[in-house]
Amino acid sequence: MPLGEFDLIRRHFDRPVRHQPLGVGDDCALLAPTPGQQLAVSTDLLVEGRHFLSTVAPQALGHKALAVNLSDLAACGAEPMAYTLSLALPRVDDAWLGAFASGLHALADAHGIELVGGDTTAGPLTIGITVMGQVPPGQALLRSGARPGHVIWVSGWPGRARLWLDAVRGTLRLEGASFEAGRLAMEYPQPRVGLGLALRGVASSAIDLSDGLLGDLAHVLARSGPTSDAALGARIDAHRLPRHPALAGLPEETVLACLLAGGDDYELLFTAPPSRDADVQEAAQRAGVAVHAIGQIVEAPGVEVRDAMGRSLEGPWSGYDHFGTQEGGRA
Amino acid sequence: MPLGEFDLIRRHFDRPVRHQPLGVGDDCALLAPTPGQQLAVSTDLLVEGRHFLSTVAPQALGHKALAVNLSDLAACGAEPMAYTLSLALPRVDDAWLGAFASGLHALADAHGIELVGGDTTAGPLTIGITVMGQVPPGQALLRSGARPGHVIWVSGWPGRARLWLDAVRGTLRLEGASFEAGRLAMEYPQPRVGLGLALRGVASSAIDLSDGLLGDLAHVLARSGPTSDAALGARIDAHRLPRHPALAGLPEETVLACLLAGGDDYELLFTAPPSRDADVQEAAQRAGVAVHAIGQIVEAPGVEVRDAMGRSLEGPWSGYDHFGTQEGGRA
Numbered sequence: 001m002p003l004g005e006f007d008l009i010r011r012h013f014d015r016p017v018r019h020q021p022l023g024v025g026d027d028c029a030l031l032a033p034t035p036g037q038q039l040a041v042s043t044d045l046l047v048e049g050r051h052f053l054s055t056v057a058p059q060a061l062g063h064k065a066l067a068v069n070l071s072d073l074a075a076c077g078a079e080p081m082a083y084t085l086s087l088a089l090p091r092v093d094d095a096w097l098g099a100f101a102s103g104l105h106a107l108a109d110a111h112g113i114e115l116v117g118g119d120t121t122a123g124p125l126t127i128g129i130t131v132m133g134q135v136p137p138g139q140a141l142l143r144s145g146a147r148p149g150h151v152i153w154v155s156g157w158p159g160r161a162r163l164w165l166d167a168v169r170g171t172l173r174l175e176g177a178s179f180e181a182g183r184l185a186m187e188y189p190q191p192r193v194g195l196g197l198a199l200r201g202v203a204s205s206a207i208d209l210s211d212g213l214l215g216d217l218a219h220v221l222a223r224s225g226p227t228s229d230a231a232l233g234a235r236i237d238a239h240r241l242p243r244h245p246a247l248a249g250l251p252e253e254t255v256l257a258c259l260l261a262g263g264d265d266y267e268l269l270f271t272a273p274p275s276r277d278a279d280v281q282e283a284a285q286r287a288g289v290a291v292h293a294i295g296q297i298v299e300a301p302g303v304e305v306r307d308a309m310g311r312s313l314e315g316p317w318s319g320y321d322h323f324g325t326q327e328g329g330r331a
Numbered sequence: 332m333p334l335g336e337f338d339l340i341r342r343h344f345d346r347p348v349r350h351q352p353l354g355v356g357d358d359c360a361l362l363a364p365t366p367g368q369q370l371a372v373s374t375d376l377l378v379e380g381r382h383f384l385s386t387v388a389p390q391a392l393g394h395k396a397l398a399v400n401l402s403d404l405a406a407c408g409a410e411p412m413a414y415t416l417s418l419a420l421p422r423v424d425d426a427w428l429g430a431f432a433s434g435l436h437a438l439a440d441a442h443g444i445e446l447v448g449g450d451t452t453a454g455p456l457t458i459g460i461t462v463m464g465q466v467p468p469g470q471a472l473l474r475s476g477a478r479p480g481h482v483i484w485v486s487g488w489p490g491r492a493r494l495w496l497d498a499v500r501g502t503l504r505l506e507g508a509s510f511e512a513g514r515l516a517m518e519y520p521q522p523r524v525g526l527g528l529a530l531r532g533v534a535s536s537a538i539d540l541s542d543g544l545l546g547d548l549a550h551v552l553a554r555s556g557p558t559s560d561a562a563l564g565a566r567i568d569a570h571r572l573p574r575h576p577a578l579a580g581l582p583e584e585t586v587l588a589c590l591l592a593g594g595d596d597y598e599l600l601f602t603a604p605p606s607r608d609a610d611v612q613e614a615a616q617r618a619g620v621a622v623h624a625i626g627q628i629v630e631a632p633g634v635e636v637r638d639a640m641g642r643s644l645e646g647p648w649s650g651y652d653h654f655g656t657q658e659g660g661r662a
Contacts, residue, residue: 028371031370050454086374123378143358
């Protein structure tokens with residue numbers, strides 16, 4: 001690519017920084033964290049054909065690439081500060097770059113953060129984002145704080161992205177409105193940053209839903225236990241799972257597969273002692289996000305899914321094996 | 332890739348963090364910057380076939396992927412803290428991963444930093460690293476501080492990587508020892524972190540040499556000027572350029588091409604007022620790195636390369652257009 005194309009790329013991404021001391025254009029960006037706060041860092045790499053289809057609208061891609069990273073900050077209860085972007089591009093397409101950048105900038109602006117550094121190269125379409133946030137020492141929400149008896153909560157309405165994916169793959173037929181609801185959930189996930197902040201000091205553990213609810217719950221259980229005095233497991237009450245209208249009228253097995261093993265939800269799954277139920281509801285109210293209590297951490301290994309009558313449900317639910325199918329896994 | 336392969340990848344990269352509060356395994360890593368310091372951040376994306384050949388030893392690749400990022404911190408005078416790694420892999424090869432990780436960990440250990448987060452996915456071999464460092468407010472070395480009369484300095488012995496590349500491409504024949512010196516310079520560049528730290532408060536501007544000396548000098552001139560009262564340019568004294576023995580015996584035109592437009596040097600190019608000459612030498616002595624005064628910032632646009640007699644030299648030297656040839660450009 002000739003140097004002129006660098007200028008073109010730069011035009012879409014270089015904007016003066018307002019919140020940080022130094023942005024794009026020097027060897028490093030400079031950020032000014034609030035003195036005494038810890039820095040929360042997360043990184044994701046999205047590869048075409050694996051994390052997104054070549055047909056996705058570039059604006060949606062820009063949104064989602066940043067959203068999945070902000071979702072990690074949300075799961076830690078961190079306040080977003082800034083992000084960097086690494087981009088490998090097979091070709092320089094002005095319209096594509098403009099739309100991609102607009103999706104990225106719009107979400108960044110909504111969260112008051114800025115692009116502070118980047119790297120662009122020719123190559124197979126790949127998007128690498130590293131996001132940085134801050135959190136007071138000891139207040140980060142970790143995966144490791146779940147204890148027996150703690151209530152399991154989930155934000156929003158998971159399952160729609162999987163629904164849409166099944167429809168696109170042809171394994172499911174969807175009405176127009178449900179298809180559209182699924183597409184929006186898949187392409188424009190809303191990172192629950194405000195909820196993560198509101199849950200500081202309230203939630204005992206948290207994770208964002210990217211691998212499907214049961215898969216991500218397993219990560220929490222693995223990091224939280226076994227404790228010295230108890231094996232750690234969970235009970236999920238299937239009838240308490242929040243069901244978006246787009247899931248209505250579908251076979252129960254399909255609904256549970258979407259809810260429990262959906263993936264790409266970017267809702268928060270978190271735990272809190274039962275004594276904090278009112279605080280959780282208040283945090284959710286402040287953040288403007290619905291939350292639902294869906295089960296409990298128990299002193300027994302494994303995860304049991306129960307129906308309203310207390311009967312164990314069996315199903316082919318499990319976390320995605322994204323690798324080789326469609327998603328990446330965090331190292 | 333089956334989940335077992337994730338475990339295998341994890342085995343090579345997951346190591347307990349000693350210097351930071353939380354490393355790999357949660358939604359975010361947590362870092363504890365020294366209160367009041369600014370955070371310096373840089374990111375690079377390396378793509379196979381563009382930034383490195385498929386034949387490069389994986390250990391060298393691990394070293395270099397981190398080295399080029401640490402070099403950006405060095406150019407800012409920042410103290411390295413931690414880094415994240417994003418990796419797209421076409422296949423999981425245990426021996427390759429082990430060697431790659433060993434190159435990475437060895438350089439990280441040498442600088443007292445740790446891998447705190449990452450993301451692994453299947454895809455064309457791509458390595459994304461984001462490195463974080465810290466620097467007291469106002470002490471970062473920027474590209475923008477060069478002023479007329481300031482002396483231009485370079486560390487170490489640039490030009491060897493280009494020499495090796497020319498030999499590999501068949502445009503140049505090299506003796507065994509020179510070939511080996513070139514290969515080492517290309518594969519195991521040493522980021523000048525200690526020198527960058529020692530130059531805090533001494534250098535007026537700095538950049539690391541990745542695009543070739545003249546190309547990177549142009550970045551400094553562009554960021555530093557024109558000032559309100561003067562256009563900004565530079566004079567380079569060709570006979571003062573440090574010449575590594577590997578360059579001996581080659582045609583002067585080849586030598587100057589390597590020195591002035593080499594690329595992949597990862598030395599520091601920096602400026603300082605002439606009154607600070609002794610301080611520069613002392614900083615270099617403390618860092619254990621040779622530095623050479625090679626020219627001066629002048630009040631006239633453009634860069635003039637002169638010989639020992641003061642005659643202007645003309646040559647086809649210019650910064651790489653890496654994009655589409657072999658290197659990426661920073662957005």
